[in-house]
Amino acid sequence: GQSLEQPSEVTAVEGAIVQINCTYQTSGFYGLSWYQQHDGGAPTFLSYNALDGLEETGRFSSFLSRSDSYGYLLLQELQMKDSASYFCAVNRDDKIIFGKGTRLHILP
């Protein structure tokens, strides 16, 4: 089976940095993905880590430690438009399974 744990909500200030953590328990692990979903919108792929370390894409970075079964999404220079839900996800048995999601609130 698989289990993905994320905080349900995180609050940060505009312009700041925020980290959203994800711990997982899954057999046959192939990598950790991150998705963003705005209210009323569709999930959008952000990043993928197959190997340990940091992947950077603009203001967003994602980190993976396979030995710790842990990853995080780092958002820098927060903007109000980053207010959304963020999901970590794994591919298990050719199925993309999502964590419960973290709602990111950004204060001006």
Added chain:
Amino acid sequence: DTEVTQTPKHLVMGMTNKKSLKCEQHMGHRAMYWYKQKAKKPPELMFVYSYEKLSINESVPSRFSPECPNSSLLNLHLHALQPEDSALYLCASSQVLASTEAFFGQGTRLTVV
């Protein structure tokens, strides 16, 4: 073209109705998916189609039935739904089954009355 197109965007149906949701992608992706999403919850996988093979989440009731007319189209037929089936239905596609990057459509907001 990096879009997954879903129609309709909104649908209200009675419990005795039969309706279909449609999904189309022209990215040459070989895997397509239907997800159901309730408010403040993650997407839950319903069906996976790849190379004409259907994979079903066993918890999905038979009042939902997928159809894949070709590799670019994926329909979801709805019949005798219940009010608890009201949700956002998301279609997605990926290059292959093992891909971790999926492209989602904007979804169909379904209300069952």
